[in-house]
Structure formats: structure tokens, C-alpha cells
Amino acid sequence: MKLPFLNWTLRATACAACFGSLTSASALAQDNPNLLSPHLNVLPRTADETDRIKKVTAPTTDFTKAERFEANGGGGTTVRAKNNADAFSSVSANASFERELDFKVGNGLFKKLWVSSPSSTLVSDGLGPLFNARSCQTCHIKDGRGHPPENADDNAVSIFLRVSVPVDGTKNMTEIETYLHAIDPTTQRTAPEPTYGGQMQDLAVLGHAAEYRFDVTYTEIDVTLSDGETAQLRRPNYTAADLGYGPLAEGAMLSPRVTQQMIGLGLLEAIPVGDILANEDPDDSDGDGISGRASWVWSDEFDRIMLGRFGHKAGKPTVREQSAAAFSGDIGISTPIFPSPAGDCTQAQDKCQTAPHGTTGGDGAFEIDAQGLDLVTFYARNLAVPARRDIDDPDVLRGKELFYQVGCTSCHVPKFVTDRLVDQPEQSFQLIWPYTDLLLHDMGAGLADNRPEGLANGQEWRTPPLWGIGMTERVSGHSYFLHDGRARSLLEAVLWHGGEAQTARDSVAKMPRQDRAALIKYLESL
Template identity: 70%
Template sequence: MMIKTRQIVWPLAALVAALASTAVSAAPRPELTEPHLDILPRTQAETARVAKVTAAPTDFTAAEPFEARPAGAATVRARNDSNAFSQPSANISFERELQFKVGNGLFRKLWVSSPSSTLGSDGLGPIYNARSCQRCHLKDGRGHPPNGPKDEAVSMFLRISVPVAPDTELSEIETYLQGLGDDTPRTRPDPVYGGQMQDFGVAGHPAEYRFDVTYAEIEVPLSDGEVASLRAPTYRAADLGYGPLADGAMLSPRVAPHMLGLGLLEAIPVSDILASADPDDADGDGISGKAQIVWSDEYGQPMLGRFGWKAGAPTVKHQSAAAFAGDIGISSPLFAAPAGDCTQAQSDCLAGPHGDGDDRITEIDAEGLDLVTFYSRNLAVPARRDESDPEVLRGKEQFFAAGCAACHTPKFVTHRLADQPEQSFQLIGPHTDLLLHDMGEGLADNRPEGRANGREWRTAPLWGIGMTETVSGHNYLLHDGRARSLLEAILWHGGEAQAARDTVVDMPKPDRDALIRYLESL
């Protein structure tokens, strides 16, 4: 069969040249470099090998070499229990595994409010969404939306922002993006509620809101007489604790994603990611992936965004520190505000108890943040299951024929790294291009974030998706958990993915079932 592959239209050299020629100020524009990685350059022979092993398959009668190990040498045996996502990289050394376990302890640690006798664990809040990282990323897997008003296992919140007035002074990153010709509407955190809404508060501090969601069922007819049912959500910030939302406030729900393979995603060469970007759809295939570019507080420069539902974080450390600040109200060397997401309008929150200023300086110190980052980088990807099964192979063929691989890029090879042996030069199968794509009105949150407009989302990695229920006890998928199955998640695809979605709707039921089996094997 004929498989269409994406044209490479935006290599790194072209991007750098474009940035260098953009004159929004007298200062030269910085390149999208990778200061978080200690890179050993590839040889010409290695580059040729990489191109060969990452090429699209043409034979679907057998599994490809190494396909069973989606994280390369870091792949672990697939377990059949809820700890399947909590294993360290298979190629980790004994000494570094100890670091992983200490980081796991910090990831699971319950933070308490200040003042407290447990000086290493105080500083919670004053307002927060969870008391630990693990409370959102349950068993290092996905969170889920509420199943009822007293569901205590919810790991979901609302991001919030407001439009920027035309005469508002632009930030450094906004000026940078404007220089690239980016016209995505700019936003700011809500003047009262900040960048995300917290549904808990320590004693004496009210929560900001109560998360409220209702669903309406939508029937979708499929081929061969099959009918699927989707649930369309309506979200509301109820019982507001600090007054009304600002005019024009935009809310966007977020469910915690699983934590698999983050260090490997971080180690994919930026040039390989940008090679698939085609923001103007120059090749006319209907797919116009766009790179997210964000400001790195860690390195003080623009970087490629890789993590989060809209790729708003450039590194695992940045993502971890932002979650400590926004979700738990814990300060760190990267985000040192002791009151987390509290705003100037929340004076009692700013004046509330906090745990910094002792020997740690911030509530989690540099060593602790590094350990959590190391743990997050090394949460291992389980081995594929049934990758040689004939039905799985048939589903793989349908995956490519439907065009799913145009965004869910199956394979990359990571950088050679001097100090990260677990992630160094691994052939990986994350099934993502880490780019932003228009997913249509059905999934739109109508809230811009960086270069992502209100209809754009980062392509979610698919590795481990077939083990969601094993780890998390549910199959709630997408950014807000609305999809209750893989099929429902596919049927919500629109925009650039509309053609692929319609192909799945129209294909014979046996082929559609085989496609789902392939996804379950990832």
C-alpha cells in the first residue's frame, strides 16, 4: 500500500536564518538552542542510520526490529498492576536508581501548612490543588475528572487568563514571538485568580472555587451500523471565593497526564521536531504543525515548548517547578514566590504562612527540585504488548493509512548525551511530533497560550496509552478526560485531524477494531 509521509519544510538552519533576519529590535534574535542538554554531536554515519531507522514502515506483515522496546534500552517489562508506570529506566545504574527512589519520595511527599515541626515539608498553599505531585499524577498515571460531587480522587483544575489590552506593554517572549510574525492573541493571568484556579485552602484561607462540570451525550453513527456516544462537557467555576471573574476571563480544564518517558521526550533533538513543522501547510496535506516557543525561566531565553497540553514548558525541571508553584503552592529556585499562584489582589493569601526563609531558602530547595526532576525524567515506558499479533499489525496498517502518523510521529532517536546515559541515543516510539495542531471546534478551549490559539493542542504521546486502565482504573482521555475510550478520543478529533477521524468513522468495523487493538498495544 502507498503511505504518504510528511515533507520536511522547516529544518533548524532555516528557522535560525529566519530568526536572525527578523528585526524587531537592534539586538540579534537568539536561536532555539538546547541548553538543558549536554549534547555529543552525531556523526554523518549516525545521521544516516537515524534516517533509516525512523523511516515509515512499508511492510505490515511483521513487527519492525526493536518495536517491542518503545524506550530503547530504557524500556521495562510491562507489569499487569497499578505500578506499571512507576518503574525506573531499565538501563539505570544502581547508584542512579537510588537518586530515582529519593526523588520518588519527594514526588509522593505530602506537604503541610506552615508553621510546622516538619520543617522539610511545610509551605503548602495557602491555596492549592493538591498536597503532593502523586495526588494529581495517580500512580504516575493520568488523573481523572469528577464522577460526582464527593469524588476525592479528582486531579483536574481550570486554567484561567484574560485578554491583553491593545496598549499593554509586551513581555520579552511576546516581543520575540511578535518578531516571528506570530499573531496569536496575547493573554495575562486573571488579576484576582492568577493563572489557574485552586480548589483548596489551608486553615483560614478559602478555596478559590469549586470545579463543576456537566455532560451532554452526543450520538455518532459509524460504519456497519455501529453507534458511538460522546459526552460534551460544560465547565463552570462555582462558589467563587474571591469575587467574580474578570471580564472576558477564559477558562480551560486540565487533567494531569501520565508521566512516562519525559526524559526521552526532552532529549529529542529540536531540529528533528522542527523538521515536521509546517505552519503554512506548504505541502498541502492539511497538516500544519506549529512549534510552541516559550520563555525559559531556567535559562533566561526562548526555548522550544515540549511539555503540557499546549507545550507550555520547555524542560522537565521547568514543568516540575511550575507544578510545585501552581498546584501545591510550593516555592522553588525557579519560581520563588512563597504564596504560589496568589495575586496582589489576594492580600491575605500573600500574607499567609509560608515555609521559605530557612536553610532551604525556598520551600523545595535546589537539591530537592533536581531529585524530582531526575525521577520524572526516568519514569520508564513499558514494553509493547502483542506487537506481532496479526490483528495488531492490521491495526498498525490502518493507523498509517488513515493519516494518524502525520501528527503522532511513531519514532525518533534521542541526542547522544554526555551525562544522561538512560536517555542517550535511544530509538524511541512515543507517537507524537510535540507540535501544536488545530484540533477543531469540538476540542477548542478558546484560550490562547503562547503560540497556541484556542483550537490548538500539542500532539499527545501515545506510548503507554493501552495501560491507562491498568494503572489509573479508568480510560478517561484527552486534556479534560471527556473521552471514556480510545474510540471516543478519536471521534473528538477535528480540524487538521478531521480527515483521519472521518476515515476511522467510515472504515469497516473489523479494521476499526484492529486500529483500537494497535493503540492498546502501545
């Protein structure tokens, strides 16, 4: 697999620092892992390890019993599945006592309620001025999925709207856009909305107007299944109502985002780049209808192109950068990566730009410093995956067989082995079962937000991990799925699949009711 940006003449410093002269990204990741994963201190695999990994991650063909280690989805980090809402809030099982203390301090910062400036609580001020939540925990309740609104009167806080405007042509491209254009010349250029930025904030501190009110209505759609069974899907229509700073720019594109569950993030971050790229097939050369492709993104932390892994469209490369972006966009808190104390406020929002912030009159340069960001990152990396349940149940095994037969594993890849890491013992060299390839896939017009983001077009989404999905209701108090929470059950989520997943979706709709129930039971065991 060749990547154009590795052959393209980059500026000399970036080329030398990031990619050297190699043209194969897979070979680059194998021979020089730190070049494509500068956030990880990696020990190269030996030939013997590579051979063992190939064997242990090969797809199973025996569905009469569970596979060895299958119950431990997070490898050595896996914890016992709790029977309460704290099931996603445990530290990695293999963490030392000292590192568990760091996890608890990070948890405190994750739950911390920020206040507006100026304030006597100097270590906690800096909120906003525009924001979506006062803490990370406000959206990621119990470290689980967000709760989408049921209707226009439901004041949900775990969903927001991304916003951008199209940019025509290739003139006056920024350096980042030039990189992305070199990777994929068909990439549609976009820019933040000139007044509202890249994200709509529905809350504001005293004296400031919120940007909008989130409004949604649903239309019910009947779907006929086999054996006389029917299902209902709800198609959402989202509106940015009560705009506080004037109308949106012409052509503004809105896309809803429900917060995702937090478990296993450090393990996903530790999957070798080369192993992810091995599943790429952007031209569908094998003719199976699946054409996943990598999301190459610009890292503000490392000032280079990196593989995107996090977010609904794989827009961020690391847990630390994803965390910093959330502090900035969701809470309005500055960090060493995104240093603006005004968060997502634009230059058109003068009052927001000139408002007091959390560094006013203090010694610190940021509202949360590098140490604080590192502790939150450590917490997010080490939220443990709960153990599987009922893995030897006959119906679960039958559902697993169907999961493989209809092609779900083409995108929801079951197994990986993480890199050997010098300073992250919890995530180092673990056999994990995340059920994702971390690639972008065309999911069809039904799920399209019609808003490009980086290399992802308006119909592409990153394959979400499935581990822990069966515990959603236990943790979050609901069973809503997909990027905007429109699916009210796992079956509805499957039936919304289109594009590359259309064949698999149709197979599920046509299979006997008993098999369909077994498939859902398998998903509920993850």
C-alpha cells in the same frame, strides 16, 4: 523552514547568547545543539550517525510483521510490562545502581505530603496557602493519568482550571510578549486573571478560602458509525462555582486540565530540536491538511526562548521547569525557578501573600531547593516506558496498517532517535517510539478550549504521546482520555478529533467494524 524571531533584532545579549546570526532553526539545532537545548549536554552527531538515523526512523511499508526493536518503545530504558497498577512506576532499565538510588529519593519527594506553615516539620512545610494537591503523587496517581469528575458531585482531585484574560492590541508589551509577537504576529495576548492568577486552586490551608469549586455537567452526543454501529460522546460544560474571592474579570477564559501520564518524559526532552522542526509545516505546503507548528516559549530557567515540549499546549520546555511550575501552581511550593512562596496567589490576595511560608525562620531561600528539584526531575525523567504487548498479533498488525493508511502518523510520528548526551546515559542515543511530533495542531471547534496559551491558539493542542496508552486502565483504573478526560474510551478519543485530524477521524468512522476494532487493538498494544 525560517523562524522570524531568529531574523528579528533581539536585544543584543539574548541574540548573542541564544541564536547568533543563523536564520535556520534546523541548521542551528544541528550545528549548535546546546543553543536551542541549553538544558542538555549534547554531543554532535556524525554524518554516519545522521544517515543511519534517517534510515531507521523512516516510515515502514511492511505490515506483515513487527519492526525490529518495535517492542522497546523507550529504547534501552524500556522495562517489562507489569500486570498491576505499578506498570508506570519503574526506573529506566539501563540505569545504574547508584542512579537508581537517586530515582528512589526523587520518588520520595514526589510522594511527599506537604503541610502548612508554621510547622515543626520544617522540611515539609510551605503548602499553599492556596493549592490543588498536597503532593505530586496526589494528582499523578501511580504516575498515570488523572481522574476527571463523572458529575458535579464527584470530588475529583486530578483536574483543575487554567484561567486568563485577553489583552488587546500590541501596546506596552512585555519582553516575552514582544518575542512571541515577533514569531507570530497573530498571537492573541493574554494575561493571568487579576484576582485568581493563572490557575484556579480549589483547596486552601486553614484560615484561607479556596478559590472555587470545580463543577461539570455532560451532554451526550450520538455518533453514527459504519455497519450499524453507534457511539456516544459526552460534551462537557465546566464552571468555576463558589468563587471565594469575588467574580472573575470580564472576558476570563477557563480551560480544564487533567494530569497526564509521566512515562518517557526524559526521552521526549532528549529528542533533538532539529528533528522536531523537520516535521513542521505551518502553511501546509505539501497540501496534506496537516500544519503542525512548534510552540516557542519563554524559559524562566534559562532566560531565553526555547522549544516547548511539555503540557497540553507545549507550554514548558524542560522536565525541570515543568516540575517547578507544578510545585508552584499546584502545591504552592517555591523553587529556584519560581521563587514566590505564595505560589499562584496574586497581589489582590493580600492574606495569601502575607501568610507564613516554608522559609519563614529557616536558613533556606526556597521551600524545595535546587537539589530537591533536581531529584524530582531525575525521577520524572526516568519513569520507564513499558514494553509493547502482542506486537505480532495479526489484528494488531492490521490495526497498525490502518493507523498509517488513514494518516494518524502525520501527527503521531512513531519513531525518533534521541541526542547523544554526556551526563544522561539513560536517555542518550536511544531509538524510541513515542507516537508524537510534539507540535501544535488545530484540533477543531469540538475540542477547542478557546483559550490561547503562548503561541497556541484556542483550538491548538500539542500531539500527546501514545506510548503506554493501552495500559491506562491497568494503572489509573479508568480509560479516560484527552485534555479534560471527556473521552471514555480510545474510540471516543478518536471521534473527538477534528480540524487537521478531521479526515483521519472520518475515515475511522467509515471503515468496516472489523477494521475499526483492529485499529483500537493496535492502540491498546502501545
